[in-house]
Amino acid sequence: MTSTSVTLLASGNSLGAYIPAMHLHTYLQGRGIGTEVQVLENLYHEEVRNKISSTKKAFHADFSVARMGHKLAKPIDSSLDEEAVQRLVQDWKQAGASRFIAFTGFWLPILERYKAAAGMPLDIRLIRLDAFDTPSFKVHKQLYPSYDNIWFYEPTKLSPSSYIASDEAEPLPYGNRTGRVLVHGGGWGIGTYASTISELRTVGYSLDVIVYDPSEVEEDDGATRYFAAEASWNPWSRDTQGQHTFPPMVRYVRKDGVLGEYPLGDYSAYTDLMRNCAAVVSKPGGATLNDSLSLGVPFVMLEPFGDHELHNMTYWETCGLGIRYADWKAQGFSGHPLKEISRRLLEQRSKINHFGREIYAAENSSYV
Secondary structure: OOOOOEEEEEOOOOHHHOHHHHHHHHHHHOOOOOEEEEEHHHHEOHHHHHOHHHHHHHHHHOHHHHHHHHHOOOOOHHHEOHHHHHHHHHHHHHHOOOEEEEOOHHHHHHHHHHHHHHOOOOEEEEEEOOOOOOHHHHOOOOOHHHOEEEEOOOOOOOOOOEEOOOOOOOOOOHHHOOOOEEEOOOOOOOOOHHHHHHHHHHOOOOEEEEOOOHHHOOEOOOOEEEEEEOOOOOOOOOOOOOOOOOOOEEEEEEEOOEEEEEEEEOOHHHHHHHHHOOEEEEOOOHHHHHHHHHHOOOEEEOOOOHHHHHHHHHHHHHOOOEEEHHHHHHOOOOOHHHHHHHHHHHHHHHOOEEHHHHHHHHHOOOOO
């Protein structure tokens, strides 16, 4: 017996392969479609999983170390707990799981094992939220061509095909936004984002900064706000109901040298910051491209992390949906190019659908 629910295969090692999966999970659940999120790190040996935090710290502290780590990416077979993999494959077989959406190529060897064991046709889609192979797909070039690869940013088309969000709320009109600039370094807090903060403040921008570590929080100046994911949260843990969750957000305020931490509840706190900002400044990761498109937010792109982000930068720039930080700086950090980029983003978004609509349409043919 086959199941009609959809299994979303994510990874907590990169929030770029986790947050979009959670957005799709939320969207489909809200439309009555059963989904289950599986996070790859739950199949790792415990000692391997425990090393992720120290690796993140090393990558955050030195961008060159992060770039080297990217180049050395390899299949994760040795990290996997064989018993955990066997249990998962058996659970899928017993449940008749037949529909999968994978957000990272590292799931491919496990999917290969399930294909051999399932004894029935499977609908497996690989979500490609970058304009080029990420390391997780690059190491499995011999496997992924036989799957249904869903490229959101097909370089030859120069027009994004779809986006993912928790809902289909329309972006705010650009003139109704706060005018603040959101600055972050992706899920691992890597890249050159920290070096832009003083420069942007000097030219008069009010900033919302997503920090990796509270030590990055400076004395409150009345214009710069600092936020982060709650330190105790990690993506491979589940809540009391056994569900994976978005990272709960906190705000940090340092006054007279004393750091205050203020819980903000769920992830909508971050989404609200993004929805209201004049631009996001970050490295060109695929999940941030998706945020930019789904919320109509101009993307000011910093130095890329790896070949895939270099292709992302070139693609977004060619599509007119973003601008390199150096080029924006050369224009005096003017708001005029940002407004024009937002216009193009909103125009592009109006022409495409939420990816979840395709899944929903298969469940309900009357959906328009």
